[in-house]
Amino acid sequence: DGANSLQTERVSDIETSLFALPVDKPVQFLMSSQDVIHSFYIPGFRIKRDVFPNRYTKVWAHPTVATHEWDPVSKRAVLMEGSEPFYLLCAEYCGDQHSQMGNIVAVMPQADYEAWLAEQKNTDAIPLVELGSILYQAKGCASCHGITEGALRTGPTWYGIWGQTHQFTNAPPTVVDENYIRESVLNPGAKILQGYTNAMPQYQGQLTDREIIALAKYIKSLTPEFAEEAQQDSVEEMEARQAEEGEGGTEGEGDM
């Protein structure tokens, strides 16, 4: 269930501009933070639980009143006539954006919820580099790969690797390019970077083609000399697809 496990940060993330839940179904939120302490607060549900960077906390809810419904035309969840939305707020001071870490909680009938969910999984409207950066967090790459210079984690940093020639323990040297990244993601064991073990999980079947390209472009953008080029690639790809779909294909920022 998409909404069941989320990181609070994602709540306000562009990934979902609404925080949607199915009505009449208990949900449990498993939460963890990436920076400081936040607190997951839905006043309308009378629930609140702090979210920590070093552990998981849980809280559950059972929404009984639907507030939103899915509008298939505009591809949005819209407020039902005469209902008041629930709000999701952050209740632990977390810095500059503390008061703006909120969202609307859209409780929808099951069918509407599923329609909404399907639309969320459609990432077509997100440019490649941006999508890559989302996937970097969402698919857990961040737990092993840093994006700053010399970041030491279980896996190597992605900073400045594009175009470099890498040495491997079990394969001849290879230049870091799109193909190499595709291979690293789908079959990490094929080329094991010197100084590392084969610790990376396989992502075969878990990423779409476009997502792999997105990751590659994102990694490209992390090498300063290629950053601009990566952005350009990203824009070009977008334009190309828009041209394919014809006029008025993708909506704006609305409900990505």
Place this chain on the structure above:
Amino acid sequence: MTAVDTQHGDKRELLPYEAYVPGHHWRNAEDEAEGAKLGMWLFLSTEVLLFAGFFCAYAAFRLMYPENWHSASAYYLNWKIGAANTVVLLLSSFTIVLAIRAAQQGRRGMIMINLIITQICALFFLVVKIGWEYIPKIEKGKLPGAWFSYSPHGGEHAAVEAGQTIMPAAAAVAENGVAFVPGAHDHIFLSVYWISTATHGFHVFVGVLVIFWAMWKTAKFHYGPNHYTSLENIGLYWHLVDVIWIFLFPLLYLV
């Protein structure tokens, strides 16, 4: 000091401790001494609570990372050094009591001798602590938290990346012939070690300063059979410093 010692008949100027007058707001010297001692006990209780903070942190992390705690203690700390320091501190606590006893008996020379022995012990403690523990640790990068280095010779630091402590791939290192795999939270152990022993060391240092002051007062005849409150208070302080070490030693070195 023009007063005259009438008790012994012979005319001489009174010594400072004989001529002492209590502060104007005290009814008598006895009240003042008791007040000072009560104040000292209150101060000591604040000290205990201060260190209690460290002990709580220690307990919390030991519960969180029990095995790592054990291995880190065994690997990074040498119990023999700790034991030697424990012995000298105990000895110094004893000698400071002898100094107070000597003050009660009015034997100024003995006060001085005992304070000097106490002082030697204290300095021994500090020299061992710094020379044999702190400096080698700093050289090898066994510093607290983010400054901690997993390599046996220092250098790379544990990187501070969100949610992760990172060890270099080749983590297994051997030192003193003991094969050892560092734990993921050695740097937290060392944080607790550093902040608690450094704060304790600072207290020892302050102790050294006040004992010097006591030696000066001894030299200037300020302590006598009925007037040795500040010496007694320094003694109390010194015992506290000792007691805290007695807790720190097994907790850090012998787990």
Place this chain on the structure above:
Amino acid sequence: MSHHDVPYLAPKDNIWQTIMSWVVTYDHKKIGVMYLCAVLLMFFLGGVFALALRMELWEPHKTVMVDEAGEVVAIAGTPEGTAALEAGATTEERGRFFPNIELITGERNDDGSFKTEPITGNNIYNRSFTLHGTIMVFLFIIPSVPAALGNIFLPIMLGAKDVAFPRLNLASWYVYIFGGIFALWSLLQGGVETGWTFYTPYSSTTNWGDVTAMVLAAFILGFSSIFTGMNFIVTVHKLRVPGMGWFDMPLFVWAIYATAIIQVLATPVLGITLLMIVFERLFQIGIFDPALGGDPVLYQHFFWFYSHPAVYIMILPGFGIVSELLSVHCRKKIFGYKAIAFSSIAIAAISFLVWAHHMFTAASPAANVVFSALTFLVAIPTAIKVFNWVSTMYKASIVWNTPMLYSAFFLFCFTIGGLTGPPLATLSTDIHLHDTYFVVAHFHYVMMGGTVLAFIGGMHHWWPKFTGKMYNEFWASVAGWIVFVGFNVTFFIQFFMGTQGMPRRYATYLEHFELMHQISTFGSWLLGIGFMIHLLVFVQSLVSGRKAGANPWGGLTLEWYAESPPLEHNFEHEPVLTHGPYDYDTVVPPHVDPEEYPLPDQDEVQRVHGTH
């Protein structure tokens, strides 16, 4: 006349000597007066921040505190964000790179989603409430009553010439100033925006302003507080005038004594906690930093282990003041002397066992149940006090002057504040109320409505004694009423905001709270006006006030035996205790004409009160 027999305020031969007679004084009264000036200044500074932040909350979105400096330069995870991180932005800055592009304003689109506005930081607002809270707590309220009024009056009430350790007392004052300078330095560096609770890892990683200096300031101020506490404990034990047993002490002294115990036993824990934050920031020791395997919840335990007892450091002296004021201005023996005295000690003891009620949404449920239950216990000794005070007022000949007025305000406001404590201590309700304006209202009702109102009442009560001047009763009571009304307008509405889910520390908020926030802001203006008038009344009194007699209110405690203002050594001769502190039905107060002070008819007294 020896030189100690002059009033302590009397100037010396020349201006230089007069100045020196203050800055290196060991006289507890002068130190107290210096403390009083400093804490009042801090109260006004904190109050100005309060008015400013209330102003910002007039509208749901940002109005007066829009700052360019706080603009988020990049979005985490994007190339610009990465570039910013490369360009010297350290991990400490990560907190600033929140990955949301759309910032929510109060207005909504027709589909119910929020309208967005360009990103500007909330830093100015965040700094305002942090500085407001920090100044009010560490620089104002904790030293306020004990170090100012306590310093001036505790020794006199005991018939002593000074506190036990006068030099330590002066040291405590200088340590306070030193800590204050650190706080000011931090303020000039751009302030702090962590909240007064300095929660890690935010406080250990943010790089706005100078958190290190502010934390050090609070650390240093802790020493000042410990010194004062030690001094008072020893003074009470050792310097009571002969014949004064423990139960002959005024209740103000009991309250300060209980406060001092907490100061001595709780402050070191705060000290070590704050020191660890400093280490955390300077050396990244990682004890509280989850990124290094540390534990941020441990920090919260440490912090509240001090800061919960600290709230009783704040309120107990207020209790003490009210016990004095009620008895004097009701001209009646305080009801239940021993119960009030012991309940102070009981509160001090229980206060160490309840700290985790601030962490119900963070800590483990099992521990929560225990802490919830323990917290309820505090209500018992507090209730004892409240009921005793009310009983004291029952059938009393009350004189409605400013101190009495404030005592009544105190009873009203503190009881509301106190009664909202148990709902917060109740696990299930606190889950909803935690970190909302309900909590904000609760603690203002107890700190402002409790301590501050008692403090101002005490200021008026003892003003003639320590300045030797009378103040203008009419204007003081007018100001008192304005403050009282303003206070309730400001904070009562916040209970409702809280129950409706308005979180605290919010620079922007949902628009349906707008009206309530505006009412609250309006109230804060009344408060500002009220305090302005109080200030003017005091200034007028100092400049041209009528000379005060030794005992304008007919009090029976020992300070009323001293002259107004007291002599340098308080009393010409050590006073002789002939009656208890509240024996109004049998004793003619000192310096009061017995003709004008007929004792009450003993039969009538017996009939009303029974035999004590």
